Amino acid sequence: MMLWILLGLPCIFAIAAGFLRSPRAILVLAALGSIAVAAFGGFVAISAISSPIAAWENNLRLDVLSAYHLVIIVLVFAFASFYAWGHFVPQIAEGSFGKSTARRFGASWFSFLASMILVLMSNNIGLLWVAMETTTLASALLVSLRPDAASIRAAWSYLMICSVGIAMALLGTFLLAGEAKAVMGVAALEAGSSPFLWTDLMKIAHEMRPDAVKLAFVFLLVGYGTKAGLAPMHSWLPDAHGQAPAPVSAVLSAVLLNCALYAICRVVPVVNIATDGAGWGILVPFGALSVIVAALHVLREKDMKRLLAYCSVEHIGIIALAVGLGAPAIALFHTLNHSVAKMAAFFYAGTIAHDRGTKKADEIGGLLRIHPVIGTGLIASILALIAMPPSPVFQSELWLVKFGISKGHYVSIGVLLLGVAILAFGLVKPFFGMVWRKETSDIRPFATPWHQWVITILPLAILLVLGVWMPTPLANVIEQAAAIIGVIP
C-alpha cells in the first residue's frame, strides 16, 4: 500500500499541474509537492531498510538498495523543485515562462519523478525497462521546454539515441527472461514463479548457462549504459544536459544517471551468480573509457553546463569502475556524493548563466564580486567535484584507489588517477578564470534573495558533513545495499 501511495502522489501532482492556471501556482505546487514526496519517500525508505516492502504480486519491491537510491532521488528532487521555483519566477515577469510552458513543466516534472520511483520499485525486470523508457520520454519534454532550435535538437538526439540504446536493453531483458524460463521448467512456472521477477531470477541464477547470461548482460549493459552516459555511448549527454533549463540539468545529471546505473547493478548479482563472479568485470573497460574520454573533452570545453555534463560522464565512469572492480559500497557512497555536489554545481552555474546572459566561462569575469554568495557556492562545489578534501568525493575516490591497489588492479587505478587529475585541471582553469578575470562591462553586483542562501548553504553543508563524518546508520545502510550488489556464490 505504501508503495502505491508513493507512486500515486507524483502522478496526482502531475495531473493537478495540468489544471492549474497560473504559472506561479504550478511552481509552488512543484516545490511543495516534491517536498511532500521527499518526506513520504524518506519515511517509506526507512521502513524498507529493516525488511523489504513488496506489493502487487511481488512486481513492486523496495529493498535496501532501492531505498538508498530512493532517498537520493527524492532529496535531489526536493532541492531542484525549490530551486526551480526561484529560477523560473523571475522568468514569468520576463514573459519566457507562460501558462502552457508552466503546465508542460509541471506535468512532465512529476511524471519524471514518478517514473524514476517506478524504476527503483520494479522487481519485474520488464517493468523496470518500461519505467526507464518513460523517464526518457518525460525528460525529453523537459529538455525541450524552451522551444528554440538548439533545445529541440538536443531533445531530438537525446530521445533518439536513448530510445535506440534502450531497445538493446529490452532485448537483453528478453534474453535473460528467456534463459530463466528455460531453466524454471513448467512446474515452477505454474507454481507462480515468473522469469521476469528479480527475486525469482536470483533463486535460479546458479542453474542458468553462463554464456546465455553473459550475452544478455552485454545487451543490458549497452542499453542502460547509453542512458547512464557511459563512454562510448555518451554523445547525447552534453547536449541534453547543457541545453536543458538549469533545474532539469541538475536532476538529469544528479539522479537520472544513477537510475540507469542502478538498473545495471540490479542484474549484476544475477550475472555474477550465473558466471561464478565473472560478470562485473565487463563494467571495467566501460568505466575506464568514460573516465578518460570525459577528462579529454573537459580540456577543450568552454560552456559551463557542458563542462559539468562531461564531469558527470567522468563520475559515472568512476562509479561503474568501482562496481566493476568489486567495491559496490564505495560506488554507492560515491553516487551520493556526486549527486549532491553535481546538483549544487548546476544550480549555481544556472543562476550565473541566467544573470549574465551567457554560459561561456571565458566571457564571465569578476565572479565573486558580482555574485558573492552563488559564486562562492560554485567554486566550492567545483572543488568538491574535483575531489579536494574535505569533500566526500575525495574520501570515496581515495578508498577506491586503496581498494584497487590492495587487489592489484594497477592499470585501472592508473587510468582513474590520470583521469581525475586531468579533470581537476580542466575544471579549475575555466571556473577559477571567472574569479580572476576582470569584468569589463559595468555590471552591478546582484542581490542575493533568501532562497539563494538556502540552496547555497544546505547542499554544501551536506557535503561538508559527509566529508568529515560518516554517520553509522548511513554506513550500515550502504553496507547492506552493497551486499545485494556484491553477492558472491
Add this chain to the structure above:
Amino acid sequence: MTPSTDLLLLAVIGLNLFVATSSRLRARIRACALQGIALAALPIAVDGANVLTDGPGLHVALAVIATLVLKAGAIPYALTRAMYRSGVRREVEPFVSMHISLLLTAGLVGLAFYIGGAVLPRLPGTSPLGIPAGLSTLLVGLYLAMSAKTALSQVIGYLILENGVFIIGQMLLGEFPLVVELGVLLDVLVAAMLMAVLVVSGQEVTEFADLEDSRPSLVDDTSGGAR
C-alpha cells in the same frame, strides 16, 4: 509452429528489404504499418491450434488488439501527419545510395540467419525462422536509424528495430506478462508521437528536416553540437 507463422515472418523480412530501398516516406510508413499488422497476427499464428479450439484467451486478445491499434493505426497516423506538416516527402540525397542499401540490407539479413541459427537459444516448438527474422528486423532497423538523413526515416528505423526486439522476445518467451507487453507498447507509442512532434516543431524553428547537425551518431561530435 504452423505454416502461417513462417509466412508472417517471411512477410516481415520482405518488408524490411522494401523499407530499406524505397525513398518515399509514405511508402516507408505504410510498410511499417503492414509490419505492425504482421506482428499483431504473430501470437495467433504461433498459438494457432489453441486459438482454434479454445478461442483466443483474454491475454492474447488484448495484446493483439493493442498492437493493431498502436502499430498499424495510431503510430502510422501520427507519422503521416508529421510528414505532411513538415513538408518532407522523400529521403533526399541519402548517405548511402539505394542500390548499396539493398545489398547491405540483404547482407544484414544473411548475417542474422547465420548468427540466429548459431548463437541464440530457442524454445522447442517455435519456428526456426523466428530468431533470424527478429534479428534481421532489428539489424535493418538499426541500420536505418543510423544511416537515414531525414528525421522521420530515423523514427521509422527505430520502430522497425523495436519490432525486431519484440519478435525475438516472442520467440524466446512465448508470451509476456500483460503489464510488460502493454507497457512496452505504450512507451513505443509515446516515443513515436514525441518524435513526430519534435520533427514538426523543429521544422517550424529551423531548417530541421535536413538533419545534418543532429543526426544521432554514436561517434561523439562536440564541435557540431548544440550551443
